[in-house]
Each structure stands twice: as C-alpha cells, then as structure tokens.
Amino acid sequence: MDNYQQFFIDTIPYLRRYARAYTGDVLSGDALVRRTIECAHSLINFLQDDTDIAIWLFSIMHNITLEERKTTESHPDNGVLNIDSMDISLLEDIDPEEIDIVTALAQLPAEQKETFLLVSLERFTYDEASQILNVPIGTLILRLNSARKFLIKRLLIDDFAELRAAQ
Amino acid sequence: MIVLSDKLSTESFHAFIDEQLSDEQYLQVEAQLDEIPDKLEEIQQCHIINERLREVFDPIVEEDVPEDLYSLALYGINSEYHDDTQDFQQFGYEFDEARNAVTGFNGEIATPLDSFDAALELQDENFIDTNEIDANEFAELEALSAGDDKDLTDFDIDNIHNSTGNILPDIFGDDTKSAYGSSTYPLRAAEDQAILDDIGSLTLEPLEKDDQSAVASNYSSPLEQPHLDNLPELSTEDRADAQSMAPEFELEPIERTITSASFDVPELQFEHASVVPDRQAAERNYLQKQQRVLDTLEASEELSLEPLEMEDGAAAIRKSKFIEPMGTISTKANVPVDTAEMPGSPDASREFDNKVTPAQSDDDQFAPQRNQEGLFTGFASDETKGNTKQGPGIVSNAAQTMAKANTKDRLIKTAAGITDTPEYSVNEIMESLDEIPDSGEQAPQDVVAEFFAANKAESDFEVNDVVKEFEEVSDQFNDHYDQNTFGSPVAQIRQKADAIFSGINYKFSALKNSFVRKEQESIQDFNKAPSSIRINISEPPEERIVSTTFGAGAGVDETSGPEGLSRKIGDTLKMYKQKLAHLTVTENTEPADNREPRQFDAASQVKNYKQIATHALERMSPENRMTIGGAILLVIGLMVGGSIASLFEQPVNAISTDKVEQLAIDAHILYTQQSQNFAGNPSASITESMQWLSARIGRQIRLADVQLEGFKHQRAIVIPTMVSYAIANIFENKSNQSITLFVASTVDPVANSPLTCRVPAGIDGLCSWVKDSVQYVAVANLSLSRVRTFSETLMGNL
Incomplete structure (x- = not known):
C-alpha cells in the first residue's frame, strides 16, 4: 500500500486518545502508540489493500495490550494502571472530574474497558470493534453492558457520588 | 447488523x-x-x-502529535539510524536542505540513499596523497627533521628545533649524542657497552632534576621566602650568622641567587661608582641576570626550556658586547692577576683611598662575577674576602694591605652608615625596578628596600615619590596575594610550568629507558652472543656471496649509517630491522677488523642460537630457570603420557554386541507395547529404513521387504544409541504379534558372527548375528523357533 505513512499520521491522534484513556497517563499512552506504529511498520507488507488502516492499527494496539496483559498476568495490578496506587504527582494536571472518569476506567477490567472505549470514545461500530478485538458481537455487547453498568454505578449511583453531588 | x-x-x-x-x-x-x-x-x-x-x-x-511519533510514522523504526546527514557530516560533507542532497568538497551531490558509499568514494577522490604533495606544505616538518637524507619517518624527537634552538629538553645529553655521532653503525660491542653505560648513568638524571626543582619551587613563592638579605640593619657578620643558622638555604641554588645578587656587591659598586654609573648599572643588571639564569639552569638543567634558553642566548650576546668595554672578564684565575696588576702601578696605590681608579672600578665590577663563581662554596662576602686575601698573598704584601684596607674601609663605612650620596636618576631606578618580575622570588618592595638599604643612600625627593608610590602598589599586591594561599601569579605559573616540564621529562626519560633497555638486550643478543663461534668456521665462498648480496639488498650501508644512534623511534626500528636482516653482515665485517676471515653457515647459525639460548639462560634468575625447567618437564610428561595412553586407547564409541542386544530388547518392549503412544515413521518400509541407515554409516545395507510368515513392516524408529546409528524395525502380523528387528551399525569393524539364539529374561526369543559390521537383532515375544525362522529368512535375504 502506498502512502500508508500518511494514514499512520492521520490515525495517530485517535490512537493517542484511545491509548491515554486505556493506560491512564500520557507517557504510557504515547509509548503504546509508539510500539503500535513500530509494529505496524514491520507488518506493513502483510497489509491488504482493502483493509481499513485505522481498524488495523487499533487491532495491533489491542494485540500489544493483550500481550502485555499476558506477561503481567501475575502482577497485582493485572496489567492495568491502578490510579489509587500511583503517585499523586502524576495526576496534578488532571481535573477532579477527570480523575473520576479516569479512576473509574482504571478500575474496569481491561476487556470491558477497551470495548467501552472503542465504542463510546472512538465510536467504532460493533462490527469494527469486534474486528479489532477479534471477538463476536455478542461478547462485545456483553462486555459493553457490563462496563456501562459498572461506570454508572461507580460514577453516578454510589455513595461517593451522592456525597459529591451534595457538595 | x-x-x-x-x-x-x-x-x-x-x-x-x-x-x-x-x-x-x-x-x-x-x-x-x-x-x-x-x-x-x-x-x-x-x-x-x-x-x-x-x-x-x-x-x-x-493536540499536536509529538515529533518522535511523527517521524516514526513517517520513516519507520530505523528513521533515527538512517540519518544520512550525520554520516556525511563526519566526513566533512554537508547536507543541502534546498537540494535535499549531500554536497562534498568538489560540489558533487550524493543522493541520500547511497550516502555512505558516495561519501567514501568522495573521500577517496579527495584523499591527500603525501607522495604528490607540494614540497612547501611539508617544508616546516622537513626543516625540523634531523637530516636531509632522512624522511619524515625518521623524525628525530631530539632535534626538534626552531630558530632559537632546540625546543625540547636534551634528555640524553650532548655527550652521549656526540659519542653516538662519532661512532659508525653498526656499533662494536665494546663501544656499544661503553656508550650504553654512559646512557645508563644518565637515565636517572631528569628525575633527580625534577625532585630538585620541585624542592626549589617550594621556596619560590614570596610568602615562604625568607628575605635575610633585605634586612637593612644586618651587617655582614649578622648575615653570615643567619646564613649559618639556616643551613637549608645552602642547598638551594635559587636562594643563593638572591643572596649573591643583593648582598655586598652593590655596596662595593656604588661606593666608588662615580665614573660610569649607567654602564655599571647595566653591567650589574647583566651580571645578576646571567647569574640568575645560570643558577636556574643549574637547578633545573633540562627543565628550563625555551624562555630561559632564549635569555641565555641573549645573555651570551650581551656578554660579547661587554667584553670590550670591561677589558678582561674576570674569572677565579683572573682575580689575583688583577689585584696583582693593580698595585703594580704606584699611582693607583697612592690614590686608592681618595679616588677611584679605572682599575679599581674594574675590580669592583668584577666582584659580582666572583660572587657568581663562589655560589656553591659559600657566602658572597666571604668569597670576596677570600679572593682579596688570597690574591695579595700570592703577589705582594703591599697589595695585601691595600686590599685589606679596602675591604676594612668598606666595612667600616657600611657599619657606620657613612656613604657617599650618589645621584640616582629615576631611569636607573626604574630599570632596576624592571628587573623585579625577573627575580620572581622577591617581593617588589623588598627589592626596593634592598636596593636602598644596600646602598645606604638618602634618596632625593623624586625617588622617594616613586618608591612610595611603588610601595603602595606592592602592598596592595602583597595584601591581595597574602590571602591567596597559592602564591603570586608568577609563582603559580612557574609551578605549573615546572609540573608540565617534569611530566614531559618523565615521559622522555621513560621513553629513553625503554630504548636503552631494548638496545641493550638486542645488542647483547646479536653482538655478544656469537662472539665465541668465530674461531672454527670454514668458508664456503658461495654463502659469503649470498649473505653479502642479501645485506646489500636491504640497503645497509655501514659507512653512511645514521649519524649517531639518537634515540628516536624511526632509527630504533630501523636498527632492529637492520640487525635482524643483516646479522650476516655484522658477522662478516667484524672479522675484517681482526684481519681474520670468517664465514657464516648453517652450523654456525645453530651454534649462534645455542649461544643465545645459553646466554639467555645465564641471564635468567634461578626462579625463572626453575619455572622454565618445570614447564619443559611438564610438556615432556604430557607427550610421553599421551603416547603411552594411546597404546591402551579404546574407541570411546565402542559398543558391544551384548549392549546392542539389550538395546533391541528395550526397543521391542518400549515400542511394541506402547505402540499407540509412539509415533514412529509408519510409512517407511524396511527398504527405506535400510537406505537411511546406509546413508548414515556410509555402507550399503540391503534388506528386502518381504512377507515373513505373515509379518509386515509397520514402522521404523531411529534409536539414539549415543554411539552410532540404529534403527528398530517393527514387524507385525494380523494377529498383532510383533517382531522387532534391531539394526545397529558399529563404528569399528566387527567380525562376522553366525546366528545365535537365546531366551533372555522377559523376552521369549532373541536371535542376533553380525554381518559386515552391522549387527542384526530380532526380538519377539514369540517362540524361539519362530524368531529363528524369521531371522534365517532375513539372513537369506541379505
């Protein structure tokens, strides 16, 4: 495929958005994007002409995160950034409201989180998201349902949210 | 959807x-x-x-995409490693962004893709060939090289000089150089040894000088400097006492410089110096400067490089100028003569106390010279007294009394403070003040105070002003540097220079030591060792021709050898080369000196090497001899032991027929009873497996695939025997009875053995035979007769 570099450059902002939402901070997100681009350069010869490069790149990123989850399976964080255990200095430039959504996302299981982010944040269709995640649509819908219920409970219904609303 | x-x-x-x-x-x-x-x-x-x-x-x-991500997306992983501009820049080329190309010296444009190769090509094109270079470009280096007949590889590190002289310390000394310069090359053994002894005695000199100069430099800062001589109230005896109380000053040439430069001499001069004060001042300046230079050179002979040598040269020039007006420059031998001539004229003796005769003034002018001569023996005043006493003792009593009166008069005048008041011009004072930085070890106000204290002169108004002004400045100067523990800048610079020069000298001495050591070794080996074999050698004339032509081919010219064995790298290397290549020439030429024809042949060379070996052994310490002897014994022991062991050697790969039979039993039990779990090679026929084995062991094994009592070849399994190649062929019949034919090749040829059948433990029948160093074992849980029949059938097919 010719001029794929331009597609890469066009997709990078969306990759960065997804990666930052997934990892929870800038540096880890950009590192994930960098690894994705490197991997994509090495795999560019396997890219079919009819493939959507954005979906392809997101699937590469998903596979990278999948590998990381496997290697860090025994880790107490389970490969997912735990905001509560992080140094608070990393969160200095984040709004309190943002901390809520970021914290809630960090507490989501990784599969639910990436499904929710692909659908709600990146606005992929269910077909595209199922291609990216390599899961059937039914599984996708179940994960999406679980993620949304968790987030609603965490952000809008729990006691902490009520306290915050009272303030 | x-x-x-x-x-x-x-x-x-x-x-x-x-x-x-x-x-x-x-x-x-x-x-x-x-x-x-x-x-x-x-x-x-x-x-x-x-x-x-x-x-x-x-x-x-x-947000803006980060730069690295952007370049990564654009160029891929290797983008940062394929920066062609960096490759070019290290060759001196530049990247032209406008043309998106790399431009070289000659304006050629290289495409970025083949940048590195193009850069190399361009570099080759622009390569400066030293053979084709213009002579002017290396004119300096050629001028610096030692001789006209030497090229740059023979660059002499001793003779690097500019117009003012040698800029590097002559660490080997002129004596050694001249000794080497007079000798022809190659050197004879005795001459060599003498020269080398010379050099060996000189090796430690630079280091000793370093220590001395380091000690001297400790006293070179004005803070630590005791200015005994600058105390105006001290009389001569007091100073002598002080000097004796501080005996460590005797060791320091620089200290003596100060004492001699400032002590008695100016008093002697200016008491009578009314004739030509300007010239006297100039002479005194010259003498003091010369004395200082001499002392400094004495203290650090080779540490003093260009500046001091230039001063020395300038002093030499000045000296030649002063010879004529001064008449005869006084040395120690001249002093009595002068004093003897002086009373020889009656006018001079009469007018001695009242007037100053030219001879007297000359004598006084020579006082510093005498002081200079007596630097290392004692104090200046003592020297003056000794000279004046000694001289009249030789010549006449009148002269003695006159000289005594002369000195006594001066001493009385000094003690009483009665002096004539000579008129000093400001220029003169300024000239003497100009000397202050040269003295280095003296603070400026001390020089001024010494100047006036020594002369006991009431200076006039102008001089007072100048001195006061100068003292203020010098006080500020000293106050500033009193706080600085590192001394004045002059001392700092001098210390740094000393450190640098000592480092240079250390390196040079190390280099020289290594040269000397190598030369000693080589000369011992090549020149001394063969000395005993020159006696009984027959001369085949052909070999003489061969050896001489060989020597001439490598360009050794003994008569026009290098001028002196200067210790330079090129010469040393060349000397080794020549010594190695023209050992024969050395052998042949030395007999010519002894008028004794000698030849060089193979026998002599063997003897030569023997001599060298014995010589080397003799030079060895007993411990080294023990070590080498032990090593030789160890080698001999290893060789003998290895040869003995090889007699009893059995191939490690040896495998016995019993072992093969056991392997066959194991294979049968394993592969027939667990056939379902084991994946052999089911498609392989017995022919194929035999072909495989034949290819491995290099011999052809033919085993026909025949129907043997209903048994059919099912699969073949390659067995790891750790030794050779073995295949277990499993045959089965329709009732799932199985026979394993184990075929194993042996590494060493084994004698053929006929079919032997037995019933081992756990197996109903086993038949084994050997043919062509290949052992066949048939194992089955069948009756022995059936196995035997199977085996015989196979044997018939072989």
Missing part, C-alpha cells in the same frame, strides 16, 4: 445509545423504550458518562 426483536434486547439497547441503528430501527427501539421507563433513565446515565468521557479525552485529538 443489528437484528431487532419484539422485545428490547441488550444489543439494540446499546445500539440505540451508540447511535448505530438505522432510522427505522431507531424509531422501533424508541417505541419499545417508551414502555420501559427504567431503561430511559439508564440511557440518560449512559449519555452522561459518554459526555464526560469525551470531555476528558477528546481534546487529545486536537
């Missing part, structure tokens, strides 16, 4: 939230949702969460 049902599904619910429905489906789901108000609230909550999520993360899309 979302398929909707009558009841609201989870899929359609989320698809409604995510707006992934067509318009018809949207309306349909909306109608369904109206019936379930709880879901409406949930949808609102989901929208809230989506909005929050996008509020937080959507601005990231608007």
Whole structure:
C-alpha cells in the first residue's frame, strides 16, 4: 500500500486518545502508540489493500495490550494502571472530574474497558470493534453492558457520588 | 447488523445509545423504550458518562502529535539510524536542505540513499596523497627533521628545533649524542657497552632534576621566602650568622641567587661608582641576570626550556658586547692577576683611598662575577674576602694591605652608615625596578628596600615619590596575594610550568629507558652472543656471496649509517630491522677488523642460537630457570603420557554386541507395547529404513521387504544409541504379534558372527548375528523357533 505513512499520521491522534484513556497517563499512552506504529511498520507488507488502516492499527494496539496483559498476568495490578496506587504527582494536571472518569476506567477490567472505549470514545461500530478485538458481537455487547453498568454505578449511583453531588 | 426483536434486547439497547441503528430501527427501539421507563433513565446515565468521557479525552485529538511519533510514522523504526546527514557530516560533507542532497568538497551531490558509499568514494577522490604533495606544505616538518637524507619517518624527537634552538629538553645529553655521532653503525660491542653505560648513568638524571626543582619551587613563592638579605640593619657578620643558622638555604641554588645578587656587591659598586654609573648599572643588571639564569639552569638543567634558553642566548650576546668595554672578564684565575696588576702601578696605590681608579672600578665590577663563581662554596662576602686575601698573598704584601684596607674601609663605612650620596636618576631606578618580575622570588618592595638599604643612600625627593608610590602598589599586591594561599601569579605559573616540564621529562626519560633497555638486550643478543663461534668456521665462498648480496639488498650501508644512534623511534626500528636482516653482515665485517676471515653457515647459525639460548639462560634468575625447567618437564610428561595412553586407547564409541542386544530388547518392549503412544515413521518400509541407515554409516545395507510368515513392516524408529546409528524395525502380523528387528551399525569393524539364539529374561526369543559390521537383532515375544525362522529368512535375504 502506498502512502500508508500518511494514514499512520492521520490515525495517530485517535490512537493517542484511545491509548491515554486505556493506560491512564500520557507517557504510557504515547509509548503504546509508539510500539503500535513500530509494529505496524514491520507488518506493513502483510497489509491488504482493502483493509481499513485505522481498524488495523487499533487491532495491533489491542494485540500489544493483550500481550502485555499476558506477561503481567501475575502482577497485582493485572496489567492495568491502578490510579489509587500511583503517585499523586502524576495526576496534578488532571481535573477532579477527570480523575473520576479516569479512576473509574482504571478500575474496569481491561476487556470491558477497551470495548467501552472503542465504542463510546472512538465510536467504532460493533462490527469494527469486534474486528479489532477479534471477538463476536455478542461478547462485545456483553462486555459493553457490563462496563456501562459498572461506570454508572461507580460514577453516578454510589455513595461517593451522592456525597459529591451534595457538595 | 443489528437484528431487532419484539422485545428490547441488550444489543439494540446499546445500539440505540451508540447511535448505530438505522432510522427505522431507531424509531422501533424508541417505541419499545417508551414502555420501559427504567431503561430511559439508564440511557440518560449512559449519555452522561459518554459526555464526560469525551470531555476528558477528546481534546487529545486536537493536540499536536509529538515529533518522535511523527517521524516514526513517517520513516519507520530505523528513521533515527538512517540519518544520512550525520554520516556525511563526519566526513566533512554537508547536507543541502534546498537540494535535499549531500554536497562534498568538489560540489558533487550524493543522493541520500547511497550516502555512505558516495561519501567514501568522495573521500577517496579527495584523499591527500603525501607522495604528490607540494614540497612547501611539508617544508616546516622537513626543516625540523634531523637530516636531509632522512624522511619524515625518521623524525628525530631530539632535534626538534626552531630558530632559537632546540625546543625540547636534551634528555640524553650532548655527550652521549656526540659519542653516538662519532661512532659508525653498526656499533662494536665494546663501544656499544661503553656508550650504553654512559646512557645508563644518565637515565636517572631528569628525575633527580625534577625532585630538585620541585624542592626549589617550594621556596619560590614570596610568602615562604625568607628575605635575610633585605634586612637593612644586618651587617655582614649578622648575615653570615643567619646564613649559618639556616643551613637549608645552602642547598638551594635559587636562594643563593638572591643572596649573591643583593648582598655586598652593590655596596662595593656604588661606593666608588662615580665614573660610569649607567654602564655599571647595566653591567650589574647583566651580571645578576646571567647569574640568575645560570643558577636556574643549574637547578633545573633540562627543565628550563625555551624562555630561559632564549635569555641565555641573549645573555651570551650581551656578554660579547661587554667584553670590550670591561677589558678582561674576570674569572677565579683572573682575580689575583688583577689585584696583582693593580698595585703594580704606584699611582693607583697612592690614590686608592681618595679616588677611584679605572682599575679599581674594574675590580669592583668584577666582584659580582666572583660572587657568581663562589655560589656553591659559600657566602658572597666571604668569597670576596677570600679572593682579596688570597690574591695579595700570592703577589705582594703591599697589595695585601691595600686590599685589606679596602675591604676594612668598606666595612667600616657600611657599619657606620657613612656613604657617599650618589645621584640616582629615576631611569636607573626604574630599570632596576624592571628587573623585579625577573627575580620572581622577591617581593617588589623588598627589592626596593634592598636596593636602598644596600646602598645606604638618602634618596632625593623624586625617588622617594616613586618608591612610595611603588610601595603602595606592592602592598596592595602583597595584601591581595597574602590571602591567596597559592602564591603570586608568577609563582603559580612557574609551578605549573615546572609540573608540565617534569611530566614531559618523565615521559622522555621513560621513553629513553625503554630504548636503552631494548638496545641493550638486542645488542647483547646479536653482538655478544656469537662472539665465541668465530674461531672454527670454514668458508664456503658461495654463502659469503649470498649473505653479502642479501645485506646489500636491504640497503645497509655501514659507512653512511645514521649519524649517531639518537634515540628516536624511526632509527630504533630501523636498527632492529637492520640487525635482524643483516646479522650476516655484522658477522662478516667484524672479522675484517681482526684481519681474520670468517664465514657464516648453517652450523654456525645453530651454534649462534645455542649461544643465545645459553646466554639467555645465564641471564635468567634461578626462579625463572626453575619455572622454565618445570614447564619443559611438564610438556615432556604430557607427550610421553599421551603416547603411552594411546597404546591402551579404546574407541570411546565402542559398543558391544551384548549392549546392542539389550538395546533391541528395550526397543521391542518400549515400542511394541506402547505402540499407540509412539509415533514412529509408519510409512517407511524396511527398504527405506535400510537406505537411511546406509546413508548414515556410509555402507550399503540391503534388506528386502518381504512377507515373513505373515509379518509386515509397520514402522521404523531411529534409536539414539549415543554411539552410532540404529534403527528398530517393527514387524507385525494380523494377529498383532510383533517382531522387532534391531539394526545397529558399529563404528569399528566387527567380525562376522553366525546366528545365535537365546531366551533372555522377559523376552521369549532373541536371535542376533553380525554381518559386515552391522549387527542384526530380532526380538519377539514369540517362540524361539519362530524368531529363528524369521531371522534365517532375513539372513537369506541379505
């Protein structure tokens, strides 16, 4: 495929958005994007002409995160950034409201989180998201349902949210 | 594609939230949702969460992409390693952004793709060939090289000089150089040894000088400097006492410089110096400067490099100027003569106390010279007294009394402070003040105070002003540097220079030591060792011709050898080369000196080497001899032991027939009873497996694939025997009875053995035979007769 570099450059902002939402901070997100681009350069010869490069790149990123989850399976964080255990200095430039959504996302299981982010944040269709995640649509819908219920409970219904609303 | 049902599904619910429905489906789901108000609230909550999520993360899309990510997306992983401009810049080329190309010296443009190769090509094109270079470009280096007949490889590190002289310390000394310069090359052994002894005695000199200069430099700062001589109230005896109380000053040439420069001499001069004060001042300056230079040179002979040598040269020039007006320059031998001539004229003796005769003034002018001569023996005043006493003792009593009166008069005048008041011009004082930085070890105000204290002169108004002004400045100067523990800048610079020069000298001495050591070794080896074999050698004339032509071929010219064995790298290397290549020439030429024809042949060379070996052994310490002897014994022991061991050697690979039979039993038990779990090579026929084995062992094994009593070849398994190649062929019949034919090759040839059958433990029948160093074992849980029949059938097929 010719001029794929331009597609890469066009997709990078969306990759960065997804990666930052997934990892929870800038540096880890950009590192994930960098690894994705490197991997994509090495795999560019396997890219079919009819493939959507954005979906392809997101699937590469998903596979990278999948590998990381496997290697860090025994880790107490389970490969997912735990905001509560992080140094608070990393969160200095984040709004309190943002901390809520970021914290809630960090507490989501990784599969639910990436499904929710692909659908709600990146606005992929269910077909595209199922291609990216390599899961059937039914599984996708179940994960999406679980993620949304968790987030609603965490952000809008729990006691902490009520306290915050009272303030 | 979302398929909707009558009841609201989870899929359609989320698809409604995510707006992934067509318009018809949207309306349909909306109608369904109206019936379930709880879901409406949930949808609102989901929208809230989506909005929050996008509020937080959507601005990231608007951010600028980081530079590294951008370049990575554009150029890939290797983008930073394929920066062609960097490759070019290290060759001196530049990257022209306008043309997007790399330009070289000659304006050629290299494409970025083949940048490195192009750069190398361009570099080759622009390579400066020293053979084709213009002579002017290396004119300096050629001028610096030692001789005209030497090229740059023979660059002499000793003779690097500029117009003012040698700029490097002559660490080997002129004596050694001249000694080497007079000798021809190659040197004879005795001459060599003498020269080398010379050099060996000189090796430690630079280091000793370093220590001395280091000690001297400790006293060179004005803070630590005791200015005994600058105390005006001290008389001569007091100073002598002080000097004796501080005996460590005797060791320091620089200290003596100060004492001699400032002590008695100016008093002697200016007491009578009314004739030509300007010239006297100039002479005194010259003498003091010369004395200082001499002392400094004495203290650090080779540490003093260009500046001091230049001063020395200038002093030499000045000296030649002063010879004529001064008449005879006084040395120690001249002093009595002068004093003897002086009383020889009656006018001079008569007018001695009242007037100053030219001879007297000359004598006084020579006082510093005498002081200079007596630097290392004692104090200046003592020297003056001794000279004046000694001289009249030789010549006449009149002269003695006159000289005594002369000195006594001076001493009385000094003690009483009665002096004539000579008129000093400001220029003269300024000239003497100009000397202050040269003295280095004296603070400026001390020089001034010494100047006036020594002369006991009441200076006039102008001089007072100048001195006062200068003292203020010098006080400031000293106050500033009193706080500085590192001394004055002059001392700092001098210390640094000393350190640098000592480092240079150390390196040079190390270099020289290594040269000397190598030369000693080589000369011992090549010149001394063969000395005893010159006696009984017959001369085949052909070999003489061969050796001489060989010597001439390498360009050794003994008569026009290098001028002196200067210790330079090129010469040393050349000397080794020549010594190695023209050992024969050395052998042949030395007999010519002894008028004794000698030849060089193979026998002599063997003897030569023997001599060298014995010589080397003799030079060895006993411990080294023990070590080498032990090593030789060890080697001999290893050789003998290895040869003895080889007699009893058995191939490690040896495998016995019993071992093969045991392997066959194991294979049969393993592979026939666990056949289902084991994946052999089911498609292989017995022919194929034999072909495989034949290819491995290099011999042809033919085993026909025949029907043997209903047994059919099922599979072949390669058995790891750790030794050679073995194959277990498993035959089965329709009733699942199995026979294993184990074929094993042996490394060493084994004698053929006939068919032997037995019943080992756990197996009903085993037959084994050997043919062509290949052992065949048939194992089966069948009756021995059936196995034997099977085996015989196979044997018949072989």
